[in-house]
Amino acid sequence: MLLAGFSLLLFLAPWLPPAAKPPVARVDLENCNGCERCVDDCPYGAVMMQPRSDSSSYAQEAVVDPSLCVSCGICVGACPTATPFRQATALSPGIDLPDLSTAMLRAEVEAAGAILSGSDRVMIFTCTGSAPMRELADASTALVAVRCMAHLPPSFLDYILSRELADGVFLAGCQGSDCEYRLGAEWTRQRIGRQRDPHLRQRIDRRRIALAWGGKPVHALAAFRRQISSLPGAAMELMPHGGNLRRLSRLPLQAIFYGLFAVAASVFAAWPVFELLQPGQAVISLTFSHAGQRLKECRRLDQAELDKLPPNMRKPMDCQRERRPVELVFRLDGEILYQASLPPSGVWEDGESTVYARFPVNSGDHQLFIGMNDSGRETGFDYQHQAVISLAPEQNVVVEFDHERQTFVVR
Amino acid sequence: MPLLQWKPSYSVGIPAVDFEHREMIGMINGLYGQLENEPDASAVAAVLGEIHAQISAHFALEERLMREAGYGEYAEHKGSHEELLEQIRDLMDSHADDPQAGGALLQRSLSDWFGLHFSTFDTRLHRAL
Numbered sequence: 001m002l003l004a005g006f007s008l009l010l011f012l013a014p015w016l017p018p019a020a021k022p023p024v025a026r027v028d029l030e031n032c033n034g035c036e037r038c039v040d041d042c043p044y045g046a047v048m049m050q051p052r053s054d055s056s057s058y059a060q061e062a063v064v065d066p067s068l069c070v071s072c073g074i075c076v077g078a079c080p081t082a083t084p085f086r087q088a089t090a091l092s093p094g095i096d097l098p099d100l101s102t103a104m105l106r107a108e109v110e111a112a113g114a115i116l117s118g119s120d121r122v123m124i125f126t127c128t129g130s131a132p133m134r135e136l137a138d139a140s141t142a143l144v145a146v147r148c149m150a151h152l153p154p155s156f157l158d159y160i161l162s163r164e165l166a167d168g169v170f171l172a173g174c175q176g177s178d179c180e181y182r183l184g185a186e187w188t189r190q191r192i193g194r195q196r197d198p199h200l201r202q203r204i205d206r207r208r209i210a211l212a213w214g215g216k217p218v219h220a221l222a223a224f225r226r227q228i229s230s231l232p233g234a235a236m237e238l239m240p241h242g243g244n245l246r247r248l249s250r251l252p253l254q255a256i257f258y259g260l261f262a263v264a265a266s267v268f269a270a271w272p273v274f275e276l277l278q279p280g281q282a283v284i285s286l287t288f289s290h291a292g293q294r295l296k297e298c299r300r301l302d303q304a305e306l307d308k309l310p311p312n313m314r315k316p317m318d319c320q321r322e323r324r325p326v327e328l329v330f331r332l333d334g335e336i337l338y339q340a341s342l343p344p345s346g347v348w349e350d351g352e353s354t355v356y357a358r359f360p361v362n363s364g365d366h367q368l369f370i371g372m373n374d375s376g377r378e379t380g381f382d383y384q385h386q387a388v389i390s391l392a393p394e395q396n397v398v399v400e401f402d403h404e405r406q407t408f409v410v411r
Numbered sequence: 412m413p414l415l416q417w418k419p420s421y422s423v424g425i426p427a428v429d430f431e432h433r434e435m436i437g438m439i440n441g442l443y444g445q446l447e448n449e450p451d452a453s454a455v456a457a458v459l460g461e462i463h464a465q466i467s468a469h470f471a472l473e474e475r476l477m478r479e480a481g482y483g484e485y486a487e488h489k490g491s492h493e494e495l496l497e498q499i500r501d502l503m504d505s506h507a508d509d510p511q512a513g514g515a516l517l518q519r520s521l522s523d524w525f526g527l528h529f530s531t532f533d534t535r536l537h538r539a540l
Contacts, residue, residue, distance in 0.1 A: 033427060035471035057430035080467035085460035085503065094468070155467075162504055194493075197471065203497055 022147075023098045024069035027062045029053070031081045032094035034060035037197055038075035041150070043182035044068050047075055047095070062095055072181035073097045073151030077191070080198055083155040084109070100147055109156065112142035113165025120229040122221065123166040125152055127184060129174025131216040141221075142166070148180070149173035150187040154200040157192075161208055168208045168228040170221060175214025185213050207231060282363045282391035284332070288401040289352040292324035292344055292374040321350035327373040328355060329381075330399075332366050363393045370399060370408055383408065415440055425476065431469045438462050439521050446517060452510035455517075459503045467496060 025038075025047070038047045039062065046068035049060045062075075075095045076082050082093035084106040091103040112123055118140035126133060127149045137143050146152045149171055157169050173185055190196035192209065200209075208231065210224040277283065298319040306314045323344040330338035338357050345351035368389055371381035385408035389397060400409045415436045422429050442458045445451075470492040477485050502520055 031468075033431065033468050033472045034475075035468060036475050037471055057426040059427055080471040081464050083460070083464045083467060086464045087457035088454075088461045158500065162500075197474070198467065199493055201497055201500055202493075203500055 022071040022100075024066045024071055025064050025073070025075050025095050026098050027064060027095050028092050029056070029061055031092055032058075032061055034058050034062065035080060035094075036060075036062070037078040037080065038062050038095050040197075041074050041078040041183075041187055043072070043074060044070055046070070064095070070181060071097055071099075071147065072184070073100065073147040074181065074184065074187060076102060077148075077150045077153050077187070078198065079153065082153040084153075084159040085155065097147065097151070100151075102153070105144070105146065105152075105156070106159075108144050109160060109165060112144055113160065113163070116140055116142055116166055119167065120225045121166045122168045122170050122225060122228070123160055124170045124172050124221070125149065127151070127173050128180040129178040130172050131178075131214075133172065133216050136216075136218070136221065148184040150184040150191070152188075154191045154198055157209055158201050158204055161204055167231075168210065168224060170210045170212065170217075170224055172217050172221075173211070173213050178214065205231070277360055277394060280363055280393050281360045282393060282395040282397065284359045284361055284368075284391075284397045284399065286328075286330060286338065286355050286357045286370075286399050288399075289354040290326055290372065290374060290401050290403070291352045292326045293376075294320060295322045295324060296320045321348045323350055323353075324374060324376050326353040329369075329371045330357075331369040332359070332361065334367065361391065363391045363395070365390050368399075368410065372401070372408075385410070428469075428473060428476070431465070431472070435462070435465060435469065438465065442517070442521070452506075455510065456503070456507060459499075459506065459517075463496075463499050463503060466499060470496065 034049060034052070036049055039049055046065050048063050048065065050063050052058050052061050054061075064075075076093060076097060079093045079095050082096070082102045084091065084102070091101075091106055093102050096102055109123070113121075116123070116139070121140045122142075124133070124136065124141060124143050126143060126145050128145075128147055133143065152171075160166050160169055171188065173188065174180070175185070179185070187196060189211065191198060192200045192206075192211070194200060194202065208228055210220065212220045298317045300316055301318050306316070325344060326342045328338065328340050328342060329336065337359050340355070342353035342355055343349070344353055366389055367386075369384070369386050371384040373382050375382050383401070383406065387410055389410060391397060398411055400411070401407075402409045417433050417436055421432060423432075438458070438461065442455065442462065445455060445458065474485075474489055474492065477488060482488070498520070502517055506517060
């Protein structure tokens with residue numbers, strides 16, 4: 001029933017109304033001069049330029065295609081007017097997310113900065129795909145959520161650090177398949193590295209900014225905190241965000257791992273030694289499967305017993321599945337080469353017992369005997385075979401059990 | 412007498428760029444007057460923030476036009492834009508730290524670099540376009 005309902009749901013899925021999606025990015029012509037940075041950065045090709053629709057002196061304006069826009073906010077992060085330093089007029093950038101506007105973001109950043117205390121205050125930015133990290137928030141750690149890491153304009157980092165709203169900014173973004181949107185990490189890295197517009201201002205102490213992608217960056221955050229608390233007035237020059245140090249220590253580690261791999265490879269190349277046959281030897285192999293008899297005979301159920309069972313489970317014979325082990329003895333020239341009790345296979349111990357054994361022997365004539373029990377009898381054998389075989393050097397003789405004729409075969 | 416005055420020679424022949432240059436001259440003159448009369452630190456800071464945003468957008472537009480025109484000295488011009496944006500941010504911070512001294516510095520610096528921006532780079536761009 002449940003399965004049928006689920007199947008029906010899957011079948012109807014293409015016709016179901018789409019999940020509610022946040023409102024798409026909106027262009028504010030008052031603040032758009034047609035610089036095209038949003039067009040350059042939109043990973044979905046959702047922003048286009050078209051001739052100006054108002055009477056301003058500008059030639060072009062940005063237009064959002066609502067069917068392509070996923071409301072990631074990456075265009076806002078690219079817009080030069082999305083700077084929190086604007087204070088005389090309303091903070092309305094040329095392009096903005098209606099439900100998470102730049103003005104709202106600034107208000108949130110200012111509120112977070114107002115309650116932070118201590119000398120190592122960190123403002124963590126998370127994106128839609130970040131790991132949940134609510135519990136990291138404390139007196140000196142604030143969390144601010146953006147849609148995508150590249151939604152955050154680099155000027156916000158300048159704003160937070162120069163207004164001393166925090167001592168460090170930690171960008172905790174998503175990674176790989178956790179990401180809701182494309183290119184967020186790439187654009188963020190490039191903007192902070194001043195390879196992509198808008199550039200992060202050079203004047204900002206880069207050591208007060210950390211980037212971490214994927215997972216819950218507990219250790220990276222702790223290291224970052226140590227770094228920023230040692231910064232003001234510290235004469236010691238720290239390596240930028242510890243990356244170099246980690247990269248350096250990686251080299252010898254890598255060398256050690258490669259070395260271990262080479263040693264392991266050479267060991268297994270020479271050992272264990274593969275034994276070729278001695279000159280003048282032949283091989284006899286026992287290789288077959290045989291099912292032991294069932295532990296108990298099948299029993300016919302009487303009518304009273306059948307009536308007790310549900311109708312679909314009534315079958316006249318009650319058979320136990322377990323089988324006996326198969327006892328096997330193999331002698332060559334009167335000497336026992338192999339003797340074993342082979343257990344049945346399978347979880348229910350109802351499968352065949354299998355033997356695979358290989359004996360190098362001297363070539364020449366041999367008296368061969370094999371006996372097998374599958375009924376659990378104490379003396380004698382259920383099946384046995386005796387033969388004189390003549391082995392040539394390097395000959396390979398196989399002893400099998402023929403199930404049809406219920407007899408051993410030597411060939 | 413305003414600090415800066417628009418001259419026809421400033422025109423680069425692109426309406427959008429000329430319009431923004433005029434707007435910026437207006438803003439800088441406004442700020443200059445503000446600093447002369449009653450320098451209320453927070454009002455000055457607010458106007459500075461506005462100028463910073465305007466100039467960021469202006470440079471972004473200029474850079475786009477330069478790229479479209481295949482302007483040969485793009486990298487150099489772009490570098491000077493970034494440099495100027497750094498300087499404005501420095502000015503904003505020095506004013507925030509000390510509105511008195513910062514204000515005086517502003518009056519000197521703003522007209523200086525704005526004049527420089529006009530005379531050197533934008534006219535060269537004009538010729539290139």
